[in-house]
Amino acid sequence: MxxxxxxxSLDLNxxxxxxxxxxxxxxxRAADRLALSQSATSHALxxxxxxxxDDLFVxxxxxxxxxxxxxxxxxxxxxxxxxxxxxxxxxxGFDPATSERRFRIAIPHPMGPLWALAxxxxxxxxxxxxxxxxxxxxxxxxxxxxxxxxxxxxCVDWYPPDGDRFVLRKLLEDEVLFIARKxxxxxxxxxxxxxxxxxxxxxxxxxxxxxPEAMRILRQAFIDLNLSMDVLLTEFLEVPFxxxxxxxxxxxxxxxxxxxxxxxxxxxxxxxxxxxxxxxYLVWHETRRAxxxxxxxxxxxxxxxxxxxxx
Numbered sequence: 001m002x003x004x005x006x007x008x009s010l011d012l013n014x015x016x017x018x019x020x021x022x023x024x025x026x027x028x029r030a031a032d033r034l035a036l037s038q039s040a041t042s043h044a045l046x047x048x049x050x051x052x053x054d055d056l057f058v059x060x061x062x063x064x065x066x067x068x069x070x071x072x073x074x075x076x077x078x079x080x081x082x083x084x085x086x087x088x089x090x091x092x093g094f095d096p097a098t099s100e101r102r103f104r105i106a107i108p109h110p111m112g113p114l115w116a117l118a119x120x121x122x123x124x125x126x127x128x129x130x131x132x133x134x135x136x137x138x139x140x141x142x143x144x145x146x147x148x149x150x151x152x153x154x155c156v157d158w159y160p161p162d163g164d165r166f167v168l169r170k171l172l173e174d175e176v177l178f179i180a181r182k183x184x185x186x187x188x189x190x191x192x193x194x195x196x197x198x199x200x201x202x203x204x205x206x207x208x209x210x211x212p213e214a215m216r217i218l219r220q221a222f223i224d225l226n227l228s229m230d231v232l233l234t235e236f237l238e239v240p241f242x243x244x245x246x247x248x249x250x251x252x253x254x255x256x257x258x259x260x261x262x263x264x265x266x267x268x269x270x271x272x273x274x275x276x277x278x279x280x281y282l283v284w285h286e287t288r289r290a291x292x293x294x295x296x297x298x299x300x301x302x303x304x305x306x307x308x309x310x311x
Contacts, residue, residue, distance in 0.1 A: 010051060015077050017044040018056065022074050025063050094293035096127035103297050104133050106143045106155040108207075109174075109280060110236035111255050111308075112136030115156065118308040123300055147285040153294060154301060155283045162210055165286045169298070171305050173277040174253045176218060178270040179261075181244050187269045193225065196270070200230035202242045202250040214278040221273045240264045253278075255309055280305075 020030035021041070031041040049056050054069040066074065086100055094101075107115055116134040123130055135152075144161025146152035155161070160168050178196070180187035186195065206219065230248060233239060239250040244264040251272055261267070282302055288294040 011044075011047070014044050014048040014051070015081060017041055018048055018070075019074075019078060019081055021045060021057060021064070022066055022070060025065070027064070094291075094296055096130065096296055098129065099127055099293065100129040100131070101293055102131040102133070103153045103293075104135070104151065105297075105301065106135040106146070106152055106157070108135075108137060108143070108155070108157045108159065109255075110253055112156070113237070115305050115308055119301055119304045122304045126300070143283070147283070150287075153284065153288065153297060156280065156301065156305060157283065158215065158278050158280050159207060159209060159211060160281050160283050167284050167286055167289065169282040169302065170279050171282050171302060172255075172280050172309050174255050174280055175277055176251050176272040177254055177257060177268045178249055178251050178272060179240065179243055179257075179266045180249045180269045181247075182265050182267050184247055184249075184267075184269075186247075187249060187267070189267065189269055191269050196225065196249070197227060199249045200228045200247075202231040202233060202239055202246075202248045203229050204233050204236055204239065212279070214276060217276060218273060218278070221276075225272075240266060255280075258311070 017030065017034065017036075020033045021027060024030045024033060027041050027045065028038055031038045034041065036044075045056065052069060052073070055067055056070040057064040057066055105116070105119065107113075109115070112134070113136050116136055120132055120134075123132055143152060143155040143157070144163060144166065147155065147161070147166070156171065158174065160166065178191070186199065203222075211219070231242060233242065236252055236256065239252050240256070241264070242248060243250040244266060249269065257268060282298060282305075284294070284298065
């Protein structure tokens, strides 16, 4: 495998000349765009030709056209220069109206898909060039490592990652409720523990990792209730679809109650642990604290999730 080119020997300004000549199809127009003399532009192009060992552009009629080598390398050079420009612009300050930055957001909370849609719309209105990607897997447990590496910007969850270098902002408090279909022959609001124990339940898998105190209390409460677990699911969002078609009783976060009950004809029949509040956090790594763009993202996510929950 040939050794990679040593970029220390390459004047990166030559790449902006190459870009301008390629896009304008003229050394004269490229010189005007770059505010250089025509001779300086030609000299820069000559140096790049020596480096690439190719003519890069050949004269045809009254103009010039790129060679196959120039056509092949232009997309990578253009992409790299655009990335450098964006990075320098972001270092000078973040402007949501003009930014083309990409942010990555994880929302393992069960409302992740719906909150992701709300965040997407809010960001699109304020920053049309900003790109977002979402990961809403409920069982995801690698968010901490991904935030440390910079692969992930923020996370919205009730399982904050371990470690003292993460910043936690409490967005709201959730709780867990029992639900049943409205036509259930036995379920009713305020069912007794004895009545609940006589029913069969649809439940979700426990997440791996070190759960926060509220989740440990919740798990112990289920153990103490000694309920009959009949169907095991992966995602909370699946629970209402099973409950609405069966006489199974399920449990979901209170934040899901509005959408779930309206869409599926379900009733809340009791609280799993009365008055147990489960904090939902926005989490990020402290190395992003002073990043203007990241700060803007955190405020957008905070405002949007709170507003979506209050609807």
